[in-house]
Amino acid sequence: MxxxxxxxxxxxxxxxxxxxxxxxxxxxxxxxxxxxxxxxxxxxxxxxxxxxxxxxxxHLFTSDSYATNMAKELGIGVIFKRPLTTTYTHSAIVQLDSPLSLLSFPYLKMSSKLRTAATLAFLKFNPYWKPLEKYTAKEWLINYQGIESWKQLWEPLFSGKFGEYEDDISMSWFWARIYKRSASLGYIEGxxxxxxxxxxxxxxxxxxxxxxxxxxxxxxxxxxxxxxxxxxxxxxxxxxxxxxxxxxxxxxxxxxxxxxxKIKHLHALNMLLELKKPFLPPLKNTSDGGQSKGEDSSEVERPYWLNINDKSFPFLAVVEHTNFMDKKYYGNNHLLYIGNYLPREHRFFKMTKTELFKLFKPYLQKINPSYDFNLNALRFELFVGPFAQPVVTKNYSEIKxxxxxxxxxxxxxxxxxxxxxxxxxxxxxxxxxxxxxxx
Ligand SMILES: Cc1cc2nc3c(=O)[nH]c(=O)nc-3n(C[C@H](O)[C@H](O)[C@H](O)COP(=O)(O)OP(=O)(O)OC[C@H]3O[C@@H](n4cnc5c(N)ncnc54)[C@H](O)[C@@H]3O)c2cc1C
The missing domain is CATH 3.50.50.60 (FAD/NAD(P)-binding domain)
Incomplete structure (x- = not known):
C-alpha cells in the first residue's frame, strides 16, 4: 500500500x-x-x-459541476437562485447583471452598450481562450468595446481587484469569468x-x-x-x-x-459585519421588469452583490449574504461583507478591525446615507485569505x-x-x- x-x-x-x-x-x-x-x-x-x-x-455558478456533484455525493443540497448583482457608480446603485440591464445602463452611449453586449456575447459562446491570452484585458477590451466602456465598466473593477497589476491582466482571465459564470448563483446548504x-x-x-x-x-x-x-x-x-x-x-x-x-499573488481582506437590519437598499425598478428571480423573490429584491466602480473607495465589493440566503439561518441577523484584494505589504493588513471599520464607514454611508451603524452593527470581524488570487498575466500558460x-x-x-x-x-x-x- x-x-x-x-x-x-x-x-x-x-x-x-x-x-x-x-x-x-x-x-x-x-x-x-x-x-x-x-x-x-x-x-x-x-x-x-x-x-x-x-x-x-x-457562491457557486451553474457550471460548477464538480462542486455540486461533490455536495450531492455527500448528501448535501445546493440551492440555486438569481440574486441581484449591482454596481455602485456615479454615486448610485444600478443593476448590471444581464444584457437588458446593460442596455438600460445610464452612463454609456448606445453605441458603446451595443459593442459591449456584442463582445460579451462573443466571449460567452467562444470556447477558444488560447488566442486571447496574448492580449491584456485592457488592450483587448478597449479595442473591441471602446474606451468609454473600459473607463465606465471595467477599469474601476480591474483597479480595485488588481491595483498596481491592473494593466497586466491577461484577456484569457477575463474570458474565463464571462465564459463560465452564470447569473444564477448556488449556495451549499449549511x-x-x-x-x-x-x-x-x-x-x-x-x-x-x-x-x-x-x-x-x-x-x-x-x-x-x-x-x-x-x-x-x-x-x-x-x-x-x-x-x-x-x-x-x-x-x-x-x-x-x-x-x-515569478507568479505574483494578492491576499484577500474581508470584513464581515453582523447587522440587525439589512444594509443594501432595495432597487426600485429592476431592469428585467421584476421577473421571477427564484423561489423567494421578496428575499432577493435587495442586492446581493455590489461592485464598487468608484476608484476613490477603499474596498472593491460589498456583498450582503443574507440578501441571497435567508437570515433565518443566521439568528435572523444580516451578514455583510466588505471585500478587498491587496498586496501583502498593504497598510490595511497592519490595521485593526476597528481602525479599518472607521476608515470604511464614510464610504458605506455614501452607499446608504440613512443607515445607522451605531444602532444596527452587532459585531464585525476581519479575515485574511493568504495567496488568494494569482495575478494572471499575458501568456500565462507558459508559466502555469x-x-x-x-x-x-x-x-x-x-x-x-x-x-x-x-x-x-x-x-x-x-x-x-x-x-x-x-x-
Ligand atoms: C475573497 C474570496 C472569495 C472567493 N469566492 C469564491 C466563490 O464565490 N466561489 C468559489 O467557489 N470559490 C471562491 N473563492 C475561491 C476558493 O475559496 C478557492 O479557490 C479554494 O478554496 C481553493 O482551495 P485550495 O485547496 O486550492 O487552496 P486553499 O484553500 O488555499 O488551501 C490550502 C491549504 O493549505 C494550508 N496550508 C498553508 N500552508 C501550510 C503549511 N505550511 N502546512 C500545512 N498546511 C498549510 C492552508 O491553511 C489551506 O487550508 C474565493 C476566495 C476568496 C479569497
Whole structure:
C-alpha cells in the first residue's frame, strides 16, 4: 500500500484524498496548518446559527459541476437562485447583471452598450481562450468595446481587484469569468464549511489520517522516502500556495524555483459585519421588469452583490449574504461583507478591525446615507485569505506550473495551476481529481 502525504486541507487537498480513497490501496495522511478544514473557503458558526458562514463571500455558478456533484455525493443540497448583482457608480446603485440591464445602463452611449453586449456575447459562446491570452484585458477590451466602456465598466473593477497589476491582466482571465459564470448563483446548504466538514468526516471514516494545527515547514527526501513531521511517505502531494510550496521543498532545482516564483499573488481582506437590519437598499425598478428571480423573490429584491466602480473607495465589493440566503439561518441577523484584494505589504493588513471599520464607514454611508451603524452593527470581524488570487498575466500558460515536479513522487497543485479557469472551489475539487490520478 502506497503511503501518500497530502499537504493542505483546503478543497484541493480534501478532494485529492477523496478521489484517492475511492481508488483504494493508498494509506493517506493530510497535514493542515489551521485547526479546521476548508482553506480559503473556511467558515464558522455562532451558537445560535443553523448554518456556517465563510470568512470570505462564496457562491457557486451553474457550471460548477464538480462542486455540486461533490455536495450531492455527500448528501448535501445546493440551492440555486438569481440574486441581484449591482454596481455602485456615479454615486448610485444600478443593476448590471444581464444584457437588458446593460442596455438600460445610464452612463454609456448606445453605441458603446451595443459593442459591449456584442463582445460579451462573443466571449460567452467562444470556447477558444488560447488566442486571447496574448492580449491584456485592457488592450483587448478597449479595442473591441471602446474606451468609454473600459473607463465606465471595467477599469474601476480591474483597479480595485488588481491595483498596481491592473494593466497586466491577461484577456484569457477575463474570458474565463464571462465564459463560465452564470447569473444564477448556488449556495451549499449549511455553508461551504459544512461541505468541508462532511468531506473530512467521510475521509476519516475511510481511514484517512488528518493532522490539524500541523504546519509543514520542511520536507526531507532520503532513499526514495519523504520525511514530514517525523513520518515517512512514498509520495507527497502538495496543495499549499505556490510561494509556500517553494519554501518547504528546498531541494527543488533553482531554475524551477525561479520560474514559479515569478507568479505574483494578492491576499484577500474581508470584513464581515453582523447587522440587525439589512444594509443594501432595495432597487426600485429592476431592469428585467421584476421577473421571477427564484423561489423567494421578496428575499432577493435587495442586492446581493455590489461592485464598487468608484476608484476613490477603499474596498472593491460589498456583498450582503443574507440578501441571497435567508437570515433565518443566521439568528435572523444580516451578514455583510466588505471585500478587498491587496498586496501583502498593504497598510490595511497592519490595521485593526476597528481602525479599518472607521476608515470604511464614510464610504458605506455614501452607499446608504440613512443607515445607522451605531444602532444596527452587532459585531464585525476581519479575515485574511493568504495567496488568494494569482495575478494572471499575458501568456500565462507558459508559466502555469505543471502538476508534476522535477522530483519524483512529488506533485503540486494549487490556485496557480487551474488556468485558464479563475480560482474557485469547483476548480479546487477538479484539481483534486487530477492530482489523485498521479501517484
Ligand atoms: C475573497 C474570496 C472569495 C472567493 N469566492 C469564491 C466563490 O464565490 N466561489 C468559489 O467557489 N470559490 C471562491 N473563492 C475561491 C476558493 O475559496 C478557492 O479557490 C479554494 O478554496 C481553493 O482551495 P485550495 O485547496 O486550492 O487552496 P486553499 O484553500 O488555499 O488551501 C490550502 C491549504 O493549505 C494550508 N496550508 C498553508 N500552508 C501550510 C503549511 N505550511 N502546512 C500545512 N498546511 C498549510 C492552508 O491553511 C489551506 O487550508 C474565493 C476566495 C476568496 C479569497
Amino acid at each position: 502506497k503511503k501518500v502525504a497530502i499537504l493542505g486541507a483546503g478543497f484541493a487537498g480534501l478532494s485529492t484524498a477523496y478521489f484517492l480513497s475511492k481508488k483504494g490501496n493508498y494509506d493517506i495522511t493530510i497535514f493542515e496548518k489551521e485547526e479546521n478544514p476548508g482553506g480559503l473557503a473556511v467558515g464558522f458558526k455562532k451558537n445560535n446559527w443553523k448554518w456556517t458562514i465563510e470568512q470570505a463571500y462564496h 455553508g461551504f464549511q459544512h461541505l468541508a466538514e462532511k468531506l473530512t468526516q467521510y475521509l476519516k471514516n475511510k481511514g484517512v489520517k488528518i493532522y490539524f494545527n500541523t504546519a509543514i515547514h520542511n520536507a526531507v527526501e532520503k532513499d526514495g522516502q519523504w520525511y514530514l513531521d517525523r513520518k515517512n511517505f512514498d509520495v507527497v502531494i502538495s496543495t499549499l500556495p505556490m510561494p509556500v510550496f517553494l519554501k518547504v521543498f528546498t531541494k527543488l532545482p533553482q531554475s524551477y524555483i525561479k520560474k514559479y516564483s 506550473p505543471p502538476l508534476t515536479t522535477p522530483i519524483p513522487n512529488l506533485y503540486v497543485g494549487n490556485l496557480d495551476s487551474i488556468y485558464p479557469w479563475d480560482r474557485g472551489t469547483n476548480y479546487a475539487i477538479e484539481l483534486g481529481k487530477k492530482l489523485a490520478d498521479l501517484p
